Amino acid sequence: MKITFLGHAVFLIESKKSIIIDPFISGNPAFPIDFQLPQIDYILVTHGHGDHIGNTVELSKKFNSTVISNFEICNYLQKKGVKNVHPMHIGGSKEFDFGKLKMTPAVHGSGIIENDEIIYGGNPGGFLLKMEKSIYHAGDTGLTKDMEFVKGVDIALLPIGGNFVMDVDDAVKAVEIIQPKIVIPMHYNTWDIIKADAEKFKILVEKLDVQCKILKPGEWLEV
Template sequence: MARRRDVVAGLAALPLLSFSIAGNVPASAQEGALQGDVIATENGDITIHPVEHASLVIGFGGEIIYIDPVGGAALYEVLPAPTAILITHGHGDHFDVPTLEAIAGTAPILTNQDVFSKLPDALKGNASAIANGDQTSLNGLVIRAVAAHNVTDDRLQYHPVGIGNGYVISLGDKLVYVAGDTEPTDEMLDLRDIDIAFLPMNLPYTMTPDQAVEAINVFKPKIAYPYHYGDSDLSVLEKRIGPDTELRLRNWYPNGQG
């Protein structure tokens, strides 16, 4: 998965270290349309659609990938139906059976073993589990599971080793990393050639902004999105991430909660 690749013009042309705040889907959004950042690949555009907290939707060609969809069906009713669903782990802000029952349809679900064991039979038939470090294909997209867990001794209770997944998704010539709930694991720090990274940063459950800065400056994603950040002060990232990474701040809490 780690490999040298040329960055296509669409991404290379993006300004480094540009900071902006954007809202989520406007009330007037056309039904079935994704709203958000568009990033070019050699095989078509990626659309990044924040939903709330740790939930997001990624569009790529005909694929609509829901990641950790929670919060009830109403949050997703104006969006296109999922063609695939990724779930990082079993905490309630990442995994919610009623939401899945309302929106999943027949979309395949990829998750960890803990979540798989908790799925109702109607969803389990379209689901599969993947362990840290394993790789699979979902609708023709290559997906690798990356270890997601705490590393600080007094936080290991929140996300023990070997349970949660992050995911690296190959979309055209781009690699997208969704970290899940984690601090900087060895596996995260060993990542290379990541084009887009979604990184959580709120205490006591995930990284601090300082940890996120250190991780970003080690594995150097081309674009970094803070998500699952609660009330964390993200100005630390604005000041300290290196020139290899563009920071994109987006509003994951449209109602003001953090």
Template sequence: MGNKLKAVVVGAVLGVAGAAFAQGTPTTPAAGKADAKAPAKAAAGKAAATAGKTEVTWWGHAAFVLKTPGGATIAIDPWFTNPKAPQGATWPEAVDAILVSHGHFDHVGETKALAQKTSAKVYGSFELVNLLGLPEAQGVGANAGGTFTVKDATIHLVEAVHSSSYQADPKAPSQYAGAPLGFVIEIANGPTLYHAGDTGAFQSMALIAEQFKPTVALLPIGGHFVMDPPQAAVAAKLLKVKTVVPMHYGTFPALAGTPDALTTELKKTRATTKVLALEPGKATAL
């Protein structure tokens, strides 16, 4: 995003998210103002967890936390202070890996703070990981084609069609942050997930389908910066997935696509792909 547009977007975020985002801190309730719904939300998350299943929690926008049957906890694009993030939620206490699709602020999010808190390794493009200034032991810079193993999860870095720049200092120019990425996560005794990152539909999604055979795709549907619902329906067809989890919608006015619109577009193609619209903060077993 350009600096001018970023200023507009950040202004909108501040209006919705308030001081928690401005300070870049976890969205935990202030003293004396505990979220009355927090116990119910926690209970809902526990109820969704199923032994031996892969569990995914959407934090709004493109942010997810994935837990595998083998005990791996993986955070993806952890902008945990976005306007759709679950109110009163605390950050994961333990994270094994953080995947960052590209350098824009709404995807890097709280990567550095989460890495510092959990000692997790951060996986992303070579240029972006270097710009983040992480300890050498934690930064894993790579590119499309790279494959890494985290406990029972095998993570493949794949291409995305987007742009990528990183601005560590709001007063300094943005810097080139390498090529944007998507992630295919193969889970032993579990599903294969594809997090597309920010992207439009592209023909090589058919190659991703052929090579990795993902069953669940986390696809952006908001439009403007990413795919809209008609394009996401095309992507689902190319990927041959059973389930699409919509993401990157509704955070800002420009991201106008909806899960219902995606369902309508899939019906037009007579696809059997199902839309699984997640509730922010609710753990869902796959």
């Protein structure tokens, strides 16, 4: 299994199938310019904000991908011409051909901004993927005790940028709760408002005997 960080909260997971999470590509200053996406089988969208729903419509049409998100976002995407959607909601789980997927709680917003209007985007969430390894993408979230339900995952992808999401200190507390084998920080340094010190995060996390992998956009981890 190969996990590639593509800046902000975008991750490409390549295993039996290719999965991209929160495909914010156009307008993403952290997206690696020369990176070429492979065939994308599934697109996972944690919530409706533009820096997460991103290029979902275009990619789903280009690759004939199946989009997995909450019911409201799937309904919105269908109106945009997306043919293949699989709606879920918080706490729901489903077996797919790549493994088992569960939607997890996130403490955040989910409004979709269009023509200066805010469209209801349902509840924000995260994703717990159980494949060869278990991967938890927390989505945009503050620290929450709900993270106890994903305790012991192999790999946790956690925001550390503060302001809109957990800061470094709260993300360290999240690691204490989750106790993953490996943690990868995300959602930081895309813009100044979410500037964070990933090296400080790494030092604090590794004091907990958890391995921290800081990936630059375009770098990957093979597990």
